[in-house]
Amino acid sequence: MASRFLLLYASQTGQAEAIAKEEIFEQAESHGLSPAIHCLSQTDKKFDVDKEKVVVFVASTTGDGDPPDTAQKFWRRLKKKTLSRDHLKHLKYSVLGLGDSNYTNFCNFSKNLNRRLLELGATPFYPVDYADDAIGLERVVEPWIDGLWNAVRKVLGLQPEGGAVQKDSTSAKPPPAKKAPTAKSKASTTIAAPEKGKTPRSSNSKDPQSVIAQLNPAARSKTSKQNGTTVGNKERSSSTSSSSPQQREKQKRGSAATLATNSSPLANRKDEKDERRVVAKAMTTQKEKEEEKDLTEVENVRRLMESLCCSDTGMSRQTLNLPPLPNEPLEIRFLPGNSSVKLSHFREASWYPSSATSVFMAKITSAKVLSRHDAVKKALEFELDLSESDHVQYEPGDAFSIICQNSDREVNWLIERLDLTDVAHKEAKINVKASAATRDLSHLPETWTPYGWLKYCCDIRGVPKKMFLRKLAESTSNAKEKRRILELCSRQGANDYSSLIRESSVNVLDILEAFPSCMPSLQTLLNGLLRLQPRSYSVSSSRLVNESSVRFVFNVVKLPQKMNFPSRRGVCTGWLNSITESFQIPFGESSDVKPDVDVKIPIFFRVNNRFKLPEAVKTPIIMVGPGTGVAPFIGFLEHRKQQRLAAKMTGMRLRFGEMLLFFGCRHKERDFLYRKDLEGFLSDRILSQLCVCFSRDEGQKEGAPKYVQHYMKQKGKEIADLIVNGDASIFVCGDARNMAKEVMATFSDILQEHSGKSADEASTLLKSMRDEKRYCEDVWT
Incomplete structure (x- = not known):
């Protein structure tokens, strides 16, 4: 087939897979192309790169610059020293690398892959590029994909779209993001601006950057300097001088306390009464700081909600360039009766690319608080019993992963919000459409309940991709709300998406709270949400001390409030803290008595991460x-x-x-x-x-x-x-x-x-x- 090319992805957490399948594979048909798509783990089973002519790679990097676990086999074969310099001279290729510049070896696997392909004689037909998750993958991914189609058509000998002459792309960067659509297609959907009189509310909208400045301390400091305000000294510019009744009352109390302290004749005496006064004042000050923090958090929520829901005046009048409406590869059919599927069945069937052992249940034998009650972060040390697994041979520096679960409060809120209460615990079956894209849905048990899928399988805290927002817009009945969601996933709304969703870590729960008429079906949710990833922790013990146990330490993560949800804990750390609160050993106390409880968590040990003691003990x-x-x-x-x-x-x-x-x-x-x-x-x-x-x-x-x-x-x-x-x-x-x-x-x-x-x-x-x-x-x- 003249329009065929091979699309390969290497994914650790699902990012590269989602981009390859939902943003390249699903758009390809509308551009007259027919890619075959496979995970790199399928080398020799589904594809042989030695026999291909045109290949597009989408690859992430994991660990200390390593290939994803799914790419290890492919990479070992490609690195063979016996391969000649012209082994792949027939191959035309391009690479889209995904990484995070916060890590030293940014996009290291993608760079090594590109380097090795060149060494083997392959030729890039389209510039290799690297997307940075630290600033937003979409900033590189979207324009790179925009320029990919004509580059593929050219290398396959097809006419460029629109009949335009395609320039040589081997020396040029991908074209910048298009500001306006050129044609209507599945890959470039447009939506006109609302009619006059139907423009979304915008008079009170806030600058997205000002919202981020409130949520991000570093950004807040920078913004304050630019605006001539001093946040640390609580000075306000004229634009933020208004305050709520609660704030004014708190300010009055603070002023009265200051006046009383400054006018007291005992202010300079160093006696017991003065010490008590100092302590009382410190406690009052701390309480006021906490109250102020709470008020600030409420204000942050209000501003974020307002900016998320309201269009910018200019954008509300534009015709939007939208991502394609994604397919839904799975359908759900409810079965009679309640579910007979047990949680243990799901865990036993789970497979994770990074696992070096099977999943097994480890009993928590100790939970010790390592930080004082007034520390900024609560640190906990857990000890786990490994006796139920006979094959664990860990070393210091190794890590293991915990298969965590979403909080009951959030899952129940989601079920109630989407009117699924009556069927939450009814058995249902997933059917994957034969004609759908080959997205990996193996993390979803074929038969379970809505509650089970949402609690144990799906990342309901994950930041929604633009493709998912596009689908959520179709489930929104209010015209203004639908328009705003479409803006957030459009090319014109890229800055709003970056600042209000990605940088603010707004998730699907927040979107549903902000847009009340958005009522996606269960299958839309399961299609759009990524897998709930296990959380990894380094061991803080040696097997030479106790072969049947392992220790690790973590901070209980507290996240800032968003929307009308109270402050959240980390998905895994909050769960671990809640299931052990009844038997945690307080800070400063020691206990050799094991708790009389039977709390177990599912874990697996990870592939060796190379963080190891040197073999030679003489090494400093x-x-x-x-x-x-x-x-x-x-x-x-x-x-x-x-x-x-x-x-x-x-x-x-x-x-x-x-x-x-x-x-x-x-x-x-x-x-x-x-x-x-x-x-x-x-x-x-x-x-x-x-x-x-x-x-x-x-x-x-x-x-x-x-x-x-x-x-x-x-x-x-x-x-x-x-x-x-x-x-x-x-x-x-x-x-x-x-x-x-x-x-x-x-x-x-x-x-x-x-x-x-x-x-x-x-x-x-x-x-x-x-x-x-x-x-x-x-x-x-």
Whole structure:
């Protein structure tokens, strides 16, 4: 077939698959093209790239710049050293890479794939490009797909659409997003502006950036400086001077309290009464801060709701360029009686690309609070019993995943909102249409209940893609609401989508709250929602201490309020916190008594993530792990302690390398995680140096380091010597968005200052260390 080409995707969480299937495959027919689409995992079963002429790859990157698990087999074959330089000289290709620039190896697999294809003689027929999830995949994906169609038609020898002469695309970037549609088609649907008198309400709409400034502290600071306001001192510009009755009352109370304090004749006395007054005032101040935070949160919700629901005056008059209306590959048929499907059946049948073991149930044998009640974040340490799995052989640095579930409150709200209460627990069967796109729906059991699918299978907190919004608009009866949803998924509404939905993490629950007449069917929801992904955690223990258990630590994530929903907890961390509240060991207390409860969670261990202790115990180790990033290093230290004990008992004379740990938290007395353990490792000389800094403690000595990178610079000479002369290994665990990048830059600065290397030489050395697995990261956003 002259219009055929091969469309391949490599996906870890479903992003690449959704783009390949819903935004390329489904649009192709309207452009006169007939792609065959497959996952890279199907190599040799469904396709052979050696026999193809034109291939389009859509590929994501996972881990430390690794291929997705589904691409491992394909990648191993493509990397064979026996392949000649002209092995793929017949192949014309292009690659759309998906990644996140918060991680060091941005789009690393896509870049390596492109490089290897070139090495094997393949020729790009359309520019390779890389989409960044940190700023919005759609900014690259949409214009790249716009330019793809004529490029494919040209390489297949077909006439360009519209008969225009197609320029050579091998040296040009994909065309920019079209500002206006050129033709009506499934791939480029247009909708005219409302008739006069039917324009959506817009007089009170807010600038989307101002809403983001309220929701994002960093953006708020930047916006405040630009507007000449000082948020920290609570100064307001004239445009924000109005306040609610609650705010005015709070301000009156604050003014009265200030006046009373300043006019008191006892203000300067250092006696017991004064101390009590200071404590009382501090408590009042803290309460007022909390009240102010609550009021600010309510105001944020109001502004976000208003901006989300209201059109910009200019946009409300435009003809919209819309994504195609997606197909619905599945249908639902209700069966008589209630469901006989058990949750255990779903778990046993679940398969995850990253799993190294089968899913099994692990009993929670301990839940210990590691942070004080007034810490900013609540940290919990769990211990799990692994005795029900006979094949777990984990090492320090390994990670495992928890198969979590959505909250009952949100699932029940969704069921009630969509009028599914009467059928929520009725057995239903999914039928996948034979003619539909080959989207992977294996995460949905063929027979279950609406409640089961929504609670355990679907990510109801996920940010909806534009294609899903397009479908939701078709389920909206109010004309103004439908128009606004169409604007948000249109090319003209790209900025609103980015700021009001993607950056604000607005999900389908928020959309349904904001647009009351939007009433999608159950099958529309199941078609549009992605799989609820398992959550991964690094182990904070060594199997040498206890073979049948594993420990891990996490912060209970608290998310800002959106719409009229109260503040939410993280999907997994909130669930883990709620199921253990009755037997959590309070901060500062210890207990060897196991709780008399039988709470189990489904887990599986992940494929080796290369975050491993060096085999040679003489290798010096530099560990950087602020906050919960310290978790894997507790496992490292436990393991090294057991190795030392074993060597001593057997009379072996081994030289153990130095172990330096850089740890940081906000307050020494509130959230210094594993303090006693770390001080014990230090006194036992397992840990050579413990470098701890506190970013929020008052009264610290002038010049005391606030963050781990500051402490690293103080130890710069020693660090440089360990790296250059001691062949040290570096391990970094924690936040990818800021910390990991700054730590990498700090290592570069240290090498330049203390080893005489240029910036390029330092960068080259760190890159080679990464390639040799001597610079390892376990980071997340």
